[in-house]
Amino acid sequence: MAARIVHSGPRTFDIPGPHYQWPIIDDSLKEAIVAQTERSLSDRDSTGIVGEFEREFAAFVDAPHAISFSSGTSAIHAMSRIAGLGPGDAVLAPAYTFLATASPFAFEGVEVVFVDADEYGNVTAETLADQLKPNIRAVIVTHLWGNPCDMPAIAEFCREHGLLLLEDCSHAHFASRADQHVGSLADLAVYSTNQKAITTGEGGILTMSQQRYRDLALLFGHYNKRCQTEIDPAADYAPFAFTGMGLKHRLHPVAAAIGVHQLARAADIERRRRGVLDRFVTGLAGNPVISPVVVPPEQGQHGLYVTGLRYHPDNSTVSLGEFVSWCHAEGATEVDVPGSTRDISQEPLFTRRDPHAPYRVTPSPAPSGRPPRLSRFAGVQRFQDTFIKIPLWGYDGDDPMVEGYLAALTAVSTAVAA
The missing domain is CATH 3.40.640.10 (Type I PLP-dependent aspartate aminotransferase-like (Major domain))
Structure with missing residues (x-):
């Protein structure tokens, strides 16, 4: 796959990494x-x-x-x-x-x-x-x-x-x-x-x-x-x-x-992060390929850890993994499919009942060869199959990051929209 996926010109976003560091070491x-x-x-x-x-x-x-x-x-x-x-x-x-x-x-x-x-x-x-x-x-x-x-x-x-x-x-x-x-x-x-x-x-x-x-x-x-x-x-x-x-x-x-x-500095951190989250919610409004995963205001206030995005495969010509790769090629390298946060219910640790038993995997009634992202829970499966995340920046001066990622996400979404 060529490095220039979306178009033949310069990257949408071309700031050297790392793109997210926390806390700010001032x-x-x-x-x-x-x-x-x-x-x-x-x-x-x-x-x-x-x-x-x-x-x-x-x-x-x-x-x-x-x-x-x-x-x-x-x-x-x-x-x-x-x-x-x-x-x-x-x-x-x-x-x-x-x-x-x-x-x-x-x-x-x-x-x-x-x-x-x-x-x-x-x-x-x-x-x-x-x-x-x-x-x-x-x-x-x-x-x-x-x-x-x-x-x-x-x-x-x-x-x-x-x-x-x-x-x-x-x-x-x-x-x-x-x-x-x-x-x-x-x-x-x-x-x-x-x-x-x-x-x-x-x-x-x-x-x-x-x-x-x-x-x-x-x-x-x-x-x-x-x-x-x-x-x-x-x-x-x-x-x-x-x-x-x-x-x-x-x-x-x-x-x-x-x-x-x-x-x-909590008040300043919240002010900036909430403003950045609102910028992504507004900037991605109407995007058919990705949409922010944020509870509506009448249901509560977001905790401001990351910006979560839902991928809509029916509205795209590429898979979620390909979409992420395209974003990376456009320079938005922090667009990410979570690996550590996922369905943990099939991990062998949770089959143990004796805390002093040897750490050996015992035969499981679950089908062998189960793909690592295949869940027995329908809601979990739907969520983890379509969820991606990006950082939620929280300091003054990060506008180039926010605008660059919004531009890259928009450019890739436009290119892959069905």
Whole structure:
């Protein structure tokens, strides 16, 4: 295939990569990092930058409590333990998600019962109800690619069936539904801060409404000094303060300093990212080949992680993969079909029930040779067969990127339209 696919002239978009970097490493961020290296490289309690980050993040998402972790995955692992789930229990989880939404539950021997997706890639109260079974004790939802789930309906479903409500808000730092920030209806909610709209570089944070859950989160990842200082000696779990639950998952103070720096700029980040998202929604209006995957305003506010696009193969003369290749040839190299976020329900990790069993793949009743993108869930299949994403830029001065990608997407769509 020739490099010039759409036309014989210069590329529509010809800015050297990388086309997306986050966070922006400016002088103020460098100063915050250097200042923290001089202040402390190891916070053992919440009197320093780690505690400051937790308090500011809790305020940002309207949560009573927040405890930081070394990653979103470790925060979800803490969530699984705090929820009291173990072998014999089951959790309802999205089939279409990033693996860490469900993998910590499987690590603990909890059965993960997977659930179908709607047009935004999200679970609904109806898809959850389709998979309900007696040993299910909790639900975890993910707000995929920034689009908020219908949390009022899901919360009502959980209340009706006596289930804990857990949220993976990793894609949805700025999302809301029914004027409530995502995570606000959950018993426990996790936000990854690894290259997300609010980032610490690496990290995660667990929010909760109950003091008991906060203390158990400390026991999971912040043993010794912090637990001994912050947990009420009268609590039934207080004797474990010295050892915790046996693990340590503390966020690094330099990461916390990056997070505090980003939270101070949250309003500007949201303003710019929301403006860029609106630019793509407006600019692609009427495009028959691709359309933005964004919940309408009456359903909620987008979480501002990426710009999701739906490909309409019936209106195109090429496949989705060819469309992406054409965009790359036009210079828009960040147009992407997700690989890590996909149907995870057939991964061998989720067939395990004994957390101490050897890691060997056992024969599966699933047909052999199943293509990697073929799902047993119709909604998941429809979504992942047509979804592509591009970055959602969030800083002043990125107009050439926004306009260049919009021009490239429009040019390729025009060239391939049926």
